Amino acid sequence: MTSLRITRNAPRSVYSADHAGAPSAAGWLRAVMSDRTLIILTSLCLIGLLVSLNLIFRFPAFQPGIEEIAQILG
Secondary structure (H helix, E strand, O other), rough: OOOOOOOOOOOOOOOOOOOOOOOOHHHHHHHHHOOOOHHHHHHHHHHHHHOOOOOOEEEEEHHHHHHHHHHHHH
């Protein structure tokens, strides 16, 4: 029985040789904006922030409670 020689291709670079420098910021931004999960998560966080700020400014008596919670959390 003869053993066959295993040949492997040389590893390829992640970045092609065509790039003249680093990837552009516009490409990164386009990739981030096309991710639906990230947009949904960001919008939910923004809504939560706006609701929290609304409660703080609408009920001034609520602010000392938040300051106490901040002291407990460190």
